Amino acid sequence: MNKNKLSEEGKKWVAKDIITDDQLEQILGLYKKKDANYIIILFAVLLTGIGILTFIMSDWARVPHFSRVLVIIGAFIGLYMVGDFLHRKRSELMGISFIILGYIVFGAGMLLTISIYSVEIYSAWPFIIWSLVGLALYFVYEHKLIFVLGMIVTTVGQFYNGLEFGSFNWIIWIVLLVGYLHFVYHHANYLFGYLFGISISLQMIVLVMANQQEYYWLVLYFLIFYLVAGLLPKESLKISLKYTSLISIFIFSMYETFFLQEEFWHGNIEHQLSFIILWGVLIVAGLIIKIRTKNTIETIDLLLFLPIFYLPFSSLVSLISMFLFSLLWLLIGYRKEDNEKVLLGTVAFLLTTFTAYIQFAWDAMNKSLFFLVGGLLLFILSFFLERQRRSMLETNKGGEE
Amino acid sequence: MMKRILFYSILVIQVVVVGVIGWQYYLVEDFGMEIKLLREKPELGKYVPYYEYGNMHVDYEINAIDEDKWEAPDSIHYKEKVYVLLEEGDDGIYHVVRASDKKLEEDSGQVVLKARYRYSADHIKKYYVDYGIEDIRNGEDYRYLDAEKQWIVTVKIAPWGQKRIINIEN
Numbered sequence: 001m002n003k004n005k006l007s008e009e010g011k012k013w014v015a016k017d018i019i020t021d022d023q024l025e026q027i028l029g030l031y032k033k034k035d036a037n038y039i040i041i042l043f044a045v046l047l048t049g050i051g052i053l054t055f056i057m058s059d060w061a062r063v064p065h066f067s068r069v070l071v072i073i074g075a076f077i078g079l080y081m082v083g084d085f086l087h088r089k090r091s092e093l094m095g096i097s098f099i100i101l102g103y104i105v106f107g108a109g110m111l112l113t114i115s116i117y118s119v120e121i122y123s124a125w126p127f128i129i130w131s132l133v134g135l136a137l138y139f140v141y142e143h144k145l146i147f148v149l150g151m152i153v154t155t156v157g158q159f160y161n162g163l164e165f166g167s168f169n170w171i172i173w174i175v176l177l178v179g180y181l182h183f184v185y186h187h188a189n190y191l192f193g194y195l196f197g198i199s200i201s202l203q204m205i206v207l208v209m210a211n212q213q214e215y216y217w218l219v220l221y222f223l224i225f226y227l228v229a230g231l232l233p234k235e236s237l238k239i240s241l242k243y244t245s246l247i248s249i250f251i252f253s254m255y256e257t258f259f260l261q262e263e264f265w266h267g268n269i270e271h272q273l274s275f276i277i278l279w280g281v282l283i284v285a286g287l288i289i290k291i292r293t294k295n296t297i298e299t300i301d302l303l304l305f306l307p308i309f310y311l312p313f314s315s316l317v318s319l320i321s322m323f324l325f326s327l328l329w330l331l332i333g334y335r336k337e338d339n340e341k342v343l344l345g346t347v348a349f350l351l352t353t354f355t356a357y358i359q360f361a362w363d364a365m366n367k368s369l370f371f372l373v374g375g376l377l378l379f380i381l382s383f384f385l386e387r388q389r390r391s392m393l394e395t396n397k398g399g400e401e
Numbered sequence: 402m403m404k405r406i407l408f409y410s411i412l413v414i415q416v417v418v419v420g421v422i423g424w425q426y427y428l429v430e431d432f433g434m435e436i437k438l439l440r441e442k443p444e445l446g447k448y449v450p451y452y453e454y455g456n457m458h459v460d461y462e463i464n465a466i467d468e469d470k471w472e473a474p475d476s477i478h479y480k481e482k483v484y485v486l487l488e489e490g491d492d493g494i495y496h497v498v499r500a501s502d503k504k505l506e507e508d509s510g511q512v513v514l515k516a517r518y519r520y521s522a523d524h525i526k527k528y529y530v531d532y533g534i535e536d537i538r539n540g541e542d543y544r545y546l547d548a549e550k551q552w553i554v555t556v557k558i559a560p561w562g563q564k565r566i567i568n569i570e571n
Contacts, residue, residue, distance in 0.1 A: 062538075069423035072419055120562070166478045
């Protein structure tokens with residue numbers, strides 16, 4: 001909660017004799033005032049980082065001469081040393097910014113050296129080194145920003161490997177699953193959880209594309225991701241990873257709906273038996289887990305993981321499963337008065353409606369009418385959903401008094 | 402204390418990584434094995450090197466591999482690694498013996514180069530690969546060469562696989 005708001009509210013509580021003045025002070029003491037400087041420094045790092053990257057693309061830097069290498073090495077040693085000094089003696093945040101700049105110069109400089117000396121690489125090993133250095137730096141300084149950057153480098157590395165060499169890099173995958181997961185797990189928080197989840201989903205896409213598997217294998221990978229996320233013991237990780245896996249499969253379903261609508265593609269899909277066997281095993285395992293952990297209501301999540309492309313009228317079935325999923329989430333959200341579920345259900349419902357709308361109306365309608373009607377449709381929907389949510393909040397309040 | 406040691410060690414590792422990537426380029430000249438390659442005589446405007454941002458693009462004879470020397474499966478995809486076995490001919494120039502997606506053994510007078518698959522030209526029964534020496538960064542230095550004639554390019558191959566162009570003769 002915002003500290004100012006809290007102190008305002010707190011005064012009312014003191015006036016009503018709910019808490020004493022001392023207690024209010026103690027409570028306020030728990031909320032450190034956020035460093036306003038934070039944003040400025042963040043932008044400073046961002047701009048300087050972009051400056052460095054553009055410099056590296058310049059003509060001067062792209063000459064194969066050892067002086068370039070020395071300049072790069074000098075630059076990152078300097079930045080690291082200054083950062084380390086500031087971190088220990090002055091401001092922690094300033095120190096971290098310099099460390100991060102050093103980290104960026106190192107990675108970009110390494111890629112530049114590889115490029116100017118025409119070093120032939122056959123895998124994304126520079127990104128592996130870059131990612132591991134990030135991990136080690138996080139271990140030393142334990143600052144979130146370093147971790148976020150390291151995770152981005154890892155994910156970009158996997159994409160680079162997929163695009164440039166047409167293959168999935170298992171070492172990067174292991175670095176993520178062993179190295180990064182270690183900290184994601186032990187320093188469990190929502191930011192790390194969501195970032196980790198996004199990285200996993202994106203890397204799974206590379207896995208499917210690079211190995212030229214049929215696109216629907218993603219369903220299986222996301223399902224594994226979803227089931228494993230549900231088994232994690234820490235609440236923050238469980239929730240963040242489960243939501244990322246659900247969001248991934250939902251976006252995938254939207255894409256699939258359009259994809260399957262085109263007869264042309266549908267004819268080209270090879271229906272592999274191995275997929276359906278593995279899928280069956282996983283779904284049964286999932287159901288058993290849900291029932292044994294007394295989460296039977298969560299079985300509706302599995303609706304999104306149905307192998308729709310095996311069915312006739314698959315694009316329609318896909319839409320129906322998305323509608324069912326979002327409506328059930330909404331219903332359960334209202335029933336359990338779980339605001340988060342209601343929000344996600346609402347968004348899912350709106351997106352599904354929009355998908356269906358685009359699918360059926362895009363070709364049939366005049367384009368301006370299309371957007372106009374679409375917009376109005378969303379207005380009406382959001383009006384009803386909002387009214388529903390408000391009435392839920394009111395009944396909530398009514399219950400308390 | 403342990404974290405301080407770790408900080409300095411990762412600093413050293415980073416210096417070594419960037420330093421070695423740069424330094425090895427200069428070591429190629431001392432430790433590399435010298436081979437001569439042919440840039441074929443251009444056929445009517447074809448293969449004339451083009452210049453772009455100071456780079457010069459050169460197509461070598463060994464970029465095109467005949468179908469009967471090609472041993473990689475058809476499932477090979479773009480940019481996949483290919484091993485190409487070269488042998489010194491009577492003219493002192495290295496020519497392709499065979500190419501495969503699996504590692505190849507080399508005899509004396511032979512050398513294996515790593516390449517990346519580009520595409521196949523079925524109508525002339527040839528497969529095309531890249532060796533990473535097609536784009537010459539200091540291309541402007543070679544402006545004096547007669548593009549209409551055949552070139553002989555001297556390349557050094559380091560034991561660790563890197564290649565460096567030493568000289569180009571007309």
